[in-house]
Amino acid sequence: MMMNIALAIMYLYPTANPTRDFTVQDNGPEPVLRKGAEEKGRVRYEIRSPEVGEEPVEGVNYRYGIDYNLLVEGEDYDLVERGPFIAVWNLDVPQPTEAELQAAWDAYQEYEATKPPELTEIEQLQQENLLLKAQNNALSERADFIEDIIAEMAMQVYQ
Template identity: 50%
Template structure:
């Protein structure tokens, strides 16, 4: 037999078993032996008992052009350079303070 665990109105987990297992009462299992096309992530309507493929709510992100990719990389590199500069200045200050303590 084939079962689907329903979570948040979706087929969350699909598994095979000889009989329907007894889990906690709040875990919903549906026998989908006669619906082998159902996949994890499909929507489930509790009132009708039907499964449907999920409909994407947002369009996928468009692919970035080479210029846009380079602009993003440039932005990240500038941020890394700034962080390294600030760290180097901090280390210089620490070394100067340590030297002042040692040579008092």
Template identity: 70%
Template sequence: MNIALAIMYIYPNADPMKDFVVQDNGPEPVIREGAEEKGRVRYEIKPPEIGEEPVEGIHYRYIVDYNLLVEGKDYDIIERGPYIAAWNLAAPQPTEAELEAAWEAYLEAEANKMPELSEVEQLRAENIALQDRLQDVEVIMAELLSI
């Protein structure tokens, strides 16, 4: 399912550059319960000034070093797939079921949609239609003359 196209089907006036963000991060590590402490490492960002208390997020932050953890035991690699990362519309965010229904409706609408013709193809189709009408007129004229 293409979530962005499903959202645009539900909300056709939505601007995909401003109103919502669909994201797919690919395979991501998910830490199992209790393993975060084992792989937690303090990462220094900048030293505090003299007399200043270090503040987490400004002077340091904690990160998880996956080299200290074992895949399958401490963490798993999970493919989450595409998801709505940001929603800025005033309308309510659609549920997974609504998105699925909109995607099916979108596919059905696209299947029933007439293919768009180029200008040359459109002129050829009009020319063929006019020739068919001319033949019909000629047949009617021949029938009228034979009466």
């Protein structure tokens, strides 16, 4: 079974809030350019026209990007599955390494395997009912014992 990074982090840091403290992301297959393909697929995108007399600046007036429609998969680039990764880390502790996450995942799976199964609502009510009956019986026996002691004390007093 593939490691669930979010569950491993929650096992390491049980008080962490997964919506605020960290984000695990999986982008799916991502293109990775092969050597020399960058120039072949490079396209200049205009951001805004320079003002009169202004020299165009990359990042302000234009930017370069890769147009994968101009490239051939398998020849110019490959699709690589990166898998899930920690995209955002807002905890005050250092981000765990891959080895620490794997150890936490293994410990989490071991914990889940040994954890008793959760009871259904009916089973919980049945257990609660048994506990209440046992407590009621214990209180009843105690009351009988106290009655017997009071009766004995009364016999001693009236003799």
